[in-house]
Amino acid sequence: MILVSKYIVPKGYVGVTIFPFVFLKYKALKEDVVLLNHERIHLQQQIELLIIPFFVIYGFEFLIRLLQYKRWSLAYRNISFEREAYFQEAQLDYLKYRRLYSFLKYL
Numbered sequence: 216m217i218l219v220s221k222y223i224v225p226k227g228y229v230g231v232t233i234f235p236f237v238f239l240k241y242k243a244l245k246e247d248v249v250l251l252n253h254e255r256i257h258l259q260q261q262i263e264l265l266i267i268p269f270f271v272i273y274g275f276e277f278l279i280r281l282l283q284y285k286r287w288s289l290a291y292r293n294i295s296f297e298r299e300a301y302f303q304e305a306q307l308d309y310l311k312y313r314r315l316y317s318f319l320k321y322l
Contacts (some may be wrong), residue, residue, distance in 0.1 A: 216235060216236050216237070217236075217237045217239065217245055217251070217295050218222050218236055218237070218238050218239070219238070219239050219240070219241065219242045219245070220238050220239075220240075221240045221241070223238045224239065224240040228240070229241070229244055229250065230244065230250055230253070230254050230261065232254045232257040232261070234258060234261040234262065234266050235258070236250070237254040237255075242310075248307060249304050249305055249307075250304070252303075252305075252309065253300045253301065253304035253305055254300075254305050254309075255301040255310060256299060256303060256304065256309065256313075257264055257289075257296065257300055257311055259313065260299070260300075260318055263315055263316060267278065268274045269296075273294060273296055276294050276295060276296075277290055277291065277294055280293045280294055295312070295318045295321040296318050296321075298315055298318075298321035299318040299320070299321045302321070
């Protein structure tokens with residue numbers, strides 16, 4: 216389910232996915248098929264890791280990447296979940312052929 220809430224989406228971001236919802240900062244973003252595909256990839260990642268473990272791993276990996284890169288934006292972009300989503304977001308049929316735990320290829 217896609218919802219618009221500029222108060223839930225953190226500053227500097229345009230969307231956030233918390234199963235089963237995709238929150239977008241602005242209504243116009245509902246038309247951005249690449250962004251929506253990116254967020255749907257996150258939904259799939261969350262489902263396959265049974266939701267809560269996804270967020271634990273995401274947070275832990277972010278902390279490791281922050282120590283590694285020492286910059287918030289670089290740490291965020293290098294989380295394996297984000298790397299998969301950014302790399303595949305323009306492939307609009309990606310979720311049709313995506314294998315389970317594909318984010319592991321981006322570690």
